[in-house]
Amino acid sequence: MELLLLEDINGVGKRNDIIVVKDGFALNHLLPGRKALVATPTVRKRYAEEIKRRAEEKEHERKLHLEAAVMLAGKVVHFARKATKTGKLYAAITAEQVSAALVEEHSISVPPDKIHIGEIIKTPGNFTVQVKLGGQSFPLQVSVVKEETAAKKPSAGPRSKS
Numbered sequence: 001m002e003l004l005l006l007e008d009i010n011g012v013g014k015r016n017d018i019i020v021v022k023d024g025f026a027l028n029h030l031l032p033g034r035k036a037l038v039a040t041p042t043v044r045k046r047y048a049e050e051i052k053r054r055a056e057e058k059e060h061e062r063k064l065h066l067e068a069a070v071m072l073a074g075k076v077v078h079f080a081r082k083a084t085k086t087g088k089l090y091a092a093i094t095a096e097q098v099s100a101a102l103v104e105e106h107s108i109s110v111p112p113d114k115i116h117i118g119e120i121i122k123t124p125g126n127f128t129v130q131v132k133l134g135g136q137s138f139p140l141q142v143s144v145v146k147e148e149t150a151a152k153k154p155s156a157g158p159r160s161k162s
Helices: 023-030 041-046 048-072 095-106
Strands: 002-005 018-020 036-038 076-081 125-133 136-146
Touching: 002 023, 023 036, 041 048, 048 125, 048 136, 076 095, 095 136
Parallel strands: 076 136
Antiparallel strands: 002 018, 002 036, 125 136
């Protein structure tokens, strides 16, 4: 069923997108919740300007994503994290951390939901994550090293009570 979205819905589309969804999803969720309208010729005429504007926005977003993807080529994101004696990290590297590191190291802004980490990064080493932009997937290298702990401060010895 073809629908015109009236609001942004994660994983489905943005406002004023014309989408094709299964009848059950449309009839049970989108239409009763007034989140979409059936894309009849009358609805298309009424919302023609908004639909056109949204199509232009989509094209602009696609171009920006492709530019970002070209900028990602050959880039490596570096992390230094504390690890246990067995070599495992105390906390896994997340998509949010990769996104923040991209901005910090390379001044490239990629939303965390566009970064897909296939295997959980819980050990030092080199990993490849996928960045999905503009309908395409691009590899990004992630390098994780064990953080060197600072030399422990020598203890002052037992304290005497005075």
